[in-house]
Amino acid sequence: MTLLTQTQAAPRQQGAIERALRSPKGALSGGWLLLVICGAVLAPWLTGYHYDIQNLTDAFRAPDASHLLGTDEFGRDLLTRILYGARTSLTVSAIAIGISVITGMVLGATAGYFGGWLDRAVSVVVDLTWSFPEILVALFLVAIIGPGVTGTMAAIGVAYLAQFTRLTRAQIMAIRNETYIEAARSLGARDSHIVLRHLLPNSLAPVLVSGMLATGDGIILEATLGFFGLGAQPPTPSWGAMMSSGTAQLFRAPWIILFPGLAVASTVIAVNLFGDALVRALDIRSRMREV
Template sequence: MTAAAPRPGLLPAVLRSAPVLAFTSWKGAIAGSFLLLLILGALLAPWLTPYEYDVQNLPGAFQPPSLAHPMGTDEFGRDLLTRILYGARTSLSVSGVAIAISLFCGMVLGASAGYLGGRFDRAVMVVVDLTWAFPEILVALMLVAIIGPGTTGTLVAICVAYLAQFTRLTRAQVMSLKSETFVEAARGMGASGTAILFRHLLPNCLGPVLVAGMLATGDAIILEATLGFFGLGAQPPTPSWGGMMSSGSGLLFKGPWIILFPGLCIALTVVAINLFGDALLHKLDIRERVRSA
């Protein structure tokens, strides 16, 4: 009967506490609070505004910001604040789900390639490097052209566009860890390759990969908005921030708020994600935590 080798417990403990500790810094607190409010606003959109996002009111078109419409109305008389809150559902959910799928697949592929090595490693890296050689927007445009416009095509495009960086990062982490003493101890105690990979190596790779995934979410929001701006993202009447900017680009001098507020939401969300990710990365600095312990 064999026993499983112990593995370092510091990183999993840091992973559990880092999201909370990130709020202890001023930028983490501000960015995290903004993201929480944005998510709550998107979830509670039906109860926060008295308007429907898809009901047109042509006599009320192009109304500037006022008490009745804090962000004004668009060219069809629809309340812009309502559409921005519902658009947050589309932009955040599509980007978040796509990055989560890409992160999971990238970690499995990268960990397997880094641990097994040989022909499997070379085959995976050849395929990954093919997508890595092209900009994300180009990969996304090609995939959306094949799959078709809409949220499904956008989700698949974002997932594939960011798969390479998660695969390469996880592979590098596993290759640097698989020769460590605790892995040799687990192997000597009879642990299988699968157990070593998923119980000992992957938990110790989660920190940098998860932070990279969070930072990539900001880029994914921009990519989703870009596809929406080109008319390849969520199709009307489903609102998305990129689609709202696209419709407002031709009305810049007649209703500048139509493009201003969605663009401002995209910019603030991406900055908040990057600031919170930076605070999270600071809290995941293992050597700093050991020195301060």
Template sequence: MTAAARPAPAVLRAFRRPVGALAGAWLLLVIAAAIFAPLLSPYEYDIQTLKEAYQPPSAAHWLGTDEFGRDLLTRLMYGARTSLSVSAIAILISVLCGMTLGAAAGYFGGRFDRLVTVVVDLTWSFPEILIALILVAIIGPGTTGVLVAISVAYLAQFTRLTRAQIMTLKGETFIEAARSLGAGSGHILFRHLLPNALAPVLVSAMLATGDAIILEATLGFFGLGAQPPTPSWGSMMSAGSALLFKSPGIILFPGLAVAITVIAINLFGDALIAALDIRSRMRPPQ
């Protein structure tokens, strides 16, 4: 793997860009708030205090309270735990499975490649939300169902991308040299092909995480995600939709959290693409 293609130094270079630094700072802030929510908030996310319901933002409750008197900022931080962890873990599973299938199909070819291609193309033809709804309907609502649904919904994307990368790389001179020196298929795949195919997949995974957050929020909004009293950004928006004119903050703040976080992921992803110089490396030679 070339120095320009190594993901870790590229992340640092992405932070040196103004847009990347701003987007990365927001993402680090949200992740820190999700991890340290019990330490940052003096309130419990599930304790109801009905006499404090519908309070506006104040010194005691920075974002106000919801219909049950629960602190909105606290629930927003705990909701970030659910939304971010489910989305990130689902994309990680999808990446690992997709890279395994795509690498095997692209390298070995034959009937296995044709089978994987047919299944992936069939899955690719359906919108992610439709696949997710079908799987959640089969598995049942809850974080487990959403986790599986998002993983399967984005599996085709990473399988196709990895397969294309492997098929391009396996004809390169250094692969032929490794094969002529007696390197086995496993050595070639894990030491030469996959490391060089990793950077585009990681960038795609980061951008897909933003889409997964929206998908998780959508399922949560429909009541198919995390079940009460566990908060998620989607379920919080669902609860606030009926109270839009009475207490708009209940739906506004989690909606803004979703929107800003997804925008930050996309902006940081663009900065990472520039740092990795993927576009110029994928451009055909003149």
């Protein structure tokens, strides 16, 4: 019984990405995300320009054959900076949300399984951070840690920690008294074994999909911090910082703010659409209703 229940979520999780890609929405959004990731990884080989070398004679150059997306106020190729900026935005958001997911699952599983004073302590801290908007939490942490990539990752990770802690806790509390859990206890299984081998695998899919959707929010938050000058510092390119510099040149060179803004919007939309396709592929909504 234990083995059967332990693996009952596997058929639903196996091939979820393949099922998501079969839908037009999943295929289109997944293809765009793959294109953005490949562009970020292969940036040095896709462009002949350097993202940090200025060429003032080419400043404010409109899009043409040599500069497909134009140049900025320092004559730097905008396409090159967008490709390298994708590295910053995707890396910062993915790492920050990944750390937040892992930490949230550990805290949520511990609080949900053991309950008592530990659950109350975790819930108080989580509810405290949950009561403030993510941008306010991020700004507060960046003010303490300091601007830069490290501060941005820490700010995003803490800002979304409550979401994954609460979700994992709810999932664990819903299944911790199931028959197969009681059977594992009666057979002498340790608490760590029960949590790692039985509870977490059966609550993993909703948390991972929520993490992917939060990655889109993380990209927006990273761009927001970069827009305010609190994200990645020059000369490291950032979509938000590029949009910030483009505001002063809105009427003279609108492409400086337009194309980075389109990069942010299209990537976030693709992340959300692909996440929604995964939700449908995993049938998470019906499973949540069952819980």
